[in-house]
Amino acid sequence: GQNIDQPTEMTATEGAIVQINCTYQTSGFNGLFWYQQHAGEAPTFLSYNVLDGLEEKGRFSSFLSRSKGYSYLLLKELQMKDSASYLCAVTDSNYQLIWGAGTKLIIKP
Amino acid sequence: EADIYQTPRYLVIGTGKKITLECSQTMGHDKMYWYQQDPGMELHLIHYSYGVNSTEKGDLSSESTVSRIRTEHFPLTLESARPSHTSQYLCASSAGDRTEAFFGQGTRLTVV
Numbered sequence: 367g368q369n370i371d372q373p374t375e376m377t378a379t380e381g382a383i384v385q386i387n388c389t390y391q392t393s394g395f396n397g398l399f400w401y402q403q404h405a406g407e408a409p410t411f412l413s414y415n416v417l418d419g420l421e422e423k424g425r426f427s428s429f430l431s432r433s434k435g436y437s438y439l440l441l442k443e444l445q446m447k448d449s450a451s452y453l454c455a456v457t458d459s460n461y462q463l464i465w466g467a468g469t470k471l472i473i474k475p
Numbered sequence: 476e477a478d479i480y481q482t483p484r485y486l487v488i489g490t491g492k493k494i495t496l497e498c499s500q501t502m503g504h505d506k507m508y509w510y511q512q513d514p515g516m517e518l519h520l521i522h523y524s525y526g527v528n529s530t531e532k533g534d535l536s537s538e539s540t541v542s543r544i545r546t547e548h549f550p551l552t553l554e555s556a557r558p559s560h561t562s563q564y565l566c567a568s569s570a571g572d573r574t575e576a577f578f579g580q581g582t583r584l585t586v587v
Binding site for chain 1: 508515516517518520565572573574575576577578579580581
């Protein structure tokens, strides 16, 4: 079966750095997405990785290792508004998006 | 700004009623999706479309139907609403398989 694993919940301090991991087992791989979802709102796109390595976009970076079936989202200089769920999603060989359950990130002052 | 709209935002309806959730996008995207999401839970794909006159069922068993007569419009219909249909329904669209999906604001449905 297809599976995406993320921690259910993480807590971090304002101004700090946090890394949210995602491991996947899918039938084929055609890219990995990270989305942010605030409570009660729709997901919004953060990043896309299809090749191994690090993609940096401001305070957010995303890393991919296809051989390990592993990705992480790195958030720097955390702000209170970063409190949200972070969803990892993988596109499989049929170009279907497989979603993880999301990681709820709690930021404390 | 994403140009994808869902109506209504909130709906409370009685058991057995027929309802249609509307979704429209002005980005000219071929791919459109309907997801169901309970609070704090993962997204479940219930229907998707690759373009006009194309519709497919997702991995979540559902008593709903969809249509795609125009590129911009992808309505979801529940023929007979039940309390188990209470959930948030999210519509999304994307330009292709390797591009991000844009989501509407969702419809929060409560069936009483």
